[in-house]
Amino acid sequence: MSNLEDKYCTVSPAQVPYRTLYTGARIPAIGMGTFGSDNYSADTIAAAVEQAIRMGYRHIDCASVYGNEKEIGDVFARLFREGVVTRDELWITSKLWNDSHGRVGESCRQSLCDLQIERLDLYLVHWPFPNHHAPGVSVESRDANAQPYRHENYMNTWQAMEQLVDEGLTRHIGTSNMSIPKLERLLADCRIRPACNEMEMHPHFQQPELFNFVTAHGMVAIGYCPVGSPNRPDRDKTPEDTVPIDDPVIVNIARKYGVHPAVICLKWALQNGQIPIPFSVKPEKLAANIHIAIEPPLTDAEMAAIKSIDKNCRFIKGQVFTWKGATWEALWND
Numbered sequence: 001m002s003n004l005e006d007k008y009c010t011v012s013p014a015q016v017p018y019r020t021l022y023t024g025a026r027i028p029a030i031g032m033g034t035f036g037s038d039n040y041s042a043d044t045i046a047a048a049v050e051q052a053i054r055m056g057y058r059h060i061d062c063a064s065v066y067g068n069e070k071e072i073g074d075v076f077a078r079l080f081r082e083g084v085v086t087r088d089e090l091w092i093t094s095k096l097w098n099d100s101h102g103r104v105g106e107s108c109r110q111s112l113c114d115l116q117i118e119r120l121d122l123y124l125v126h127w128p129f130p131n132h133h134a135p136g137v138s139v140e141s142r143d144a145n146a147q148p149y150r151h152e153n154y155m156n157t158w159q160a161m162e163q164l165v166d167e168g169l170t171r172h173i174g175t176s177n178m179s180i181p182k183l184e185r186l187l188a189d190c191r192i193r194p195a196c197n198e199m200e201m202h203p204h205f206q207q208p209e210l211f212n213f214v215t216a217h218g219m220v221a222i223g224y225c226p227v228g229s230p231n232r233p234d235r236d237k238t239p240e241d242t243v244p245i246d247d248p249v250i251v252n253i254a255r256k257y258g259v260h261p262a263v264i265c266l267k268w269a270l271q272n273g274q275i276p277i278p279f280s281v282k283p284e285k286l287a288a289n290i291h292i293a294i295e296p297p298l299t300d301a302e303m304a305a306i307k308s309i310d311k312n313c314r315f316i317k318g319q320v321f322t323w324k325g326a327t328w329e330a331l332w333n334d
């Protein structure tokens with residue numbers, strides 16, 4: 001693997017692998033995350049999206065709660081006008097925030113308006129709970145009205161998501177932060193199946209059972225926090241958390257190829273079968289992350305070594321979404 005960190009290379013989007021959804025649509029196998037972990041302004045992230053698109057990224061993972069869809073929309077509009085990229089060449093995802101489960105159409109239309117596009121490629125229910133928190137709150141903060149998962153409520157939201165497809169406002173709908181039992185019930189009751197499930201996935205949290213379930217049921221897994229989100233907010237850190245990019249197995253493989261350990265986490269993700277959506281606003285990191293998609297594969301022994309370091313260590317626990325008397329584990333263990 002070549003170390004291209006300081007060349008800010010451009011990758012031809014045609015070389016970047018893709019995955020095929022059950023509809024036949026092709027989604028680029030690596031994307032760019034846009035949640036700035038409270039560290040970067042909306043303008044800084046939008047400028048990074050522009051850099052990423054100019055470098056060859058064609059898949060951008062957005063969400064209304066990230067607070068930057070307007071600024072990213074300005075970038076899309078300008079790049080379309082300048083002919084840098086066409087709308088059809090981009091894969092644009094957005095997500096329904098927890099406070100909007102009862103107003104899906106309105107929320108999707110707002111994202112479309114902010115992103116300055118007529119149709120999304122993928123719209124996800126960000127969390128399966130309507131439990132809300134204000135941006136940037138402490139880990140102790142709780143929504144007084146927070147409730148456990150209720151399948152009838154989720155299906156009401158899902159039916160409104162299905163209507164978005166009927167109306168042509170999004171090509172696909174999907175889920176995020178789900179468990180196998182919740183997905184089983186959704187698959188049994190839905191009219192339009194989820195095309196993708198976005199879930200935390202990195203070498204220390206590989207979620208093999210959920211990943212296998214998702215792929216066996218015709219969905220594509222999109223892996224968030226793919227390098228272990230080293231700069232996530234303090235509210236999302238606990239003393240037990242591990243650091244995948246410091247793991248000796250990852251560090252040794254990275255040393256062999258002369259790349260940052262983060263890049264090895266992404267190569268593992270691509271080869272394992274999920275779509276990683278790494279975040280950075282730094283051109284050298286953006287370049288290294290997209291470039292890894294076109295580098296030769298890791299060896300079978302390296303893949304096996306990474307498989308063996310899974311620590312079942314979830315970073316995004318969702319403490320702020322819990323209801324009275326519940327611990328965060330209740331969000332995940334049905």
Ligand SMILES: NC(=O)c1ccc[n+]([C@@H]2O[C@H](COP(=O)([O-])OP(=O)(O)OC[C@H]3O[C@@H](n4cnc5c(N)ncnc54)[C@H](OP(=O)(O)O)[C@@H]3O)[C@@H](O)[C@H]2O)c1
Pocket residue numbers: 032033034035036037061062126176177198199223224225226227228229230231232260262263277278279280281282284285286288289316
């Ligand atoms: N569906 C959901 O509920 C959900 C939850 C969380 C995240 N997400 C999505 O997933 C995306 C990614 O997750 P994330 O941002 O938390 O975690 P991440 O991508 O694992 O980690 C991002 C951090 O890693 C560093 N990094 C990235 N590439 C690097 C490289 N090549 N070398 C060294 N360091 C590198 C960046 O550092 P610098 O800051 O120095 O650039 C950045 O702060 C988000 O942006 C968001 O779009 C979705």
